[in-house]
Amino acid sequence: MDSRTDELDERQAVTDAISVTYVLGSGGGAGERTAARLERVAGDVPIAVTPTTDPMSVSDDAGCVVAETGLHGVDIVSVVARLADADVPVVVVDDPDGSVAAGSAIDAGATAHVRARPDGDTARVLANRVRAAVERRRDRESMSHTERRLRRVIDSLPQCVLEKTLDGEYLLVNDSGASNYGLDPDAVEGHREDEFLPPDLVERFHREDEQVIADDEALHIPEQHVDDRVIGDDRVEEVYKLPFDDPDTDADTVLTVVADVTTAYERRHRLAGAATHIEDAISQMASADPDHDRIRSLLDAAHEYAVGDSERAVGPQ
Incomplete structure (x- = not known):
């Protein structure tokens, strides 16, 4: 299956029925009525509900799990923690006296919490929580898919691409960049450049990075002569350095693209x-x-x- 088919499947999945495993507690018929009503109030996105009284039977690949706090002989926190580790959305339903258990479940990774309503409208509120929880999970999966595609793109480039903090920590290095050290990207990312480069090069690159951040503009070095004492390959490089706003860190970072222009x-x-x-x-x-x-x-x-x-x-x- 190619990437275009993957994207089509993701777009189609947004309108597919949501599969919900409803774990009934010890409260009896109220939970069963809520589970049945959940399918009827689902709205534009259908919800298919499978009730069970055995929380241990819930699969780690469930679409979404609704769990009542008063489970049969099982601690809800352990159930929620297992499912959260598998990235399964879990919506907890409790009665007015179950707030402590619900709070512990949220701490363990439950996605949302619904208090059972005396007016019988619990299912409608629950349907909204389920849709929101599943949508967030699909958004994460879509983002993860996009990140994997971008990673494949930069790893296929012959140029060295890297993102680095002013402290010299590599946040991202593509295959070409890591190969300069004779390593894979995983062995470079999260490490500092002074672990791989001699002090004079570290100081030189640090001064360039500081200039990029201070000027808040790109730096172009048409010919950079590198006496590579790491892999013993002297070369001439064309370098672009740009200030980069990384949403995953508060640190100043520099994006660097390096092309080998020796030939x-x-x-x-x-x-x-x-x-x-x-x-x-x-x-x-x-x-x-x-x-x-x-x-x-x-x-x-x-x-x-x-x-x-x-x-x-x-x-x-």
């Missing part, structure tokens, strides 16, 4: 070296007494630069 850099300098030798050869040919051996030597050197055979073409010019 283009060397090609440009090879061509520049070739052009210089050709100009010298032309000058020699235009002289009153041209030195043909010198001209041939210059043209041979130009050829070496152009095709990359000359060691003189490697490194800063």
Whole structure:
């Protein structure tokens, strides 16, 4: 199933019937009547209710669980905690004397709490709570799906993409960035750059990051020469650094995108070296007494630069 099919399923799921397991307490017929009425007052989004008196039979993949506080010989808190760990929405229903148990259930991870109403309208209130709880869960799942897609996108990029705090902590590193350390992203994220880089590079990058935050604007470094003592691969990089507002942290963060431009850099300098030798050869040919051996030597050197055979073409010019 491709990502477009996944998205279609998510959009369709919003209007699908909500499957509710209703765990009846020891209160008898009142809970059964509420469970039956819940289906009838569901509104635009149907609610399919399956009643049970056995809370331990509730599956961790249930769509939503409604649990009364007075369960048969089972502590509701333990039931709620298990389901909350599985990200199952749990709505607790209690009678006027059950507020302590309901409060403990909320602390254990219950999504919402409904007090049984003497006017018999508990089901209508409950239907609203169930719809809201399931919608929040679907929103989380949709967001998680979107985050996974974005993660696949950045991990497929050849450029190094990373987010870092001013303290040097990596909050996000893609596959290409982590490979610079010979590691996977999980082994880099949550760690500080001074755990991987020598002090001079750490200080240099920190100054750049501070400048980005202080100026509140992007920093472009067309050619950054890196003497990589981590994996022993010297290279030339083009770097963009941008201030980044991360909603998951109050810290100032910088988003950095780094492209390896070593090949283009060397090609440009090879061509520049070739052009210089050709100009010298032309000058020699235009002289009153041209030195043909010198001209041939210059043209041979130009050829070496152009095709990359000359060691003189490697490194800063």
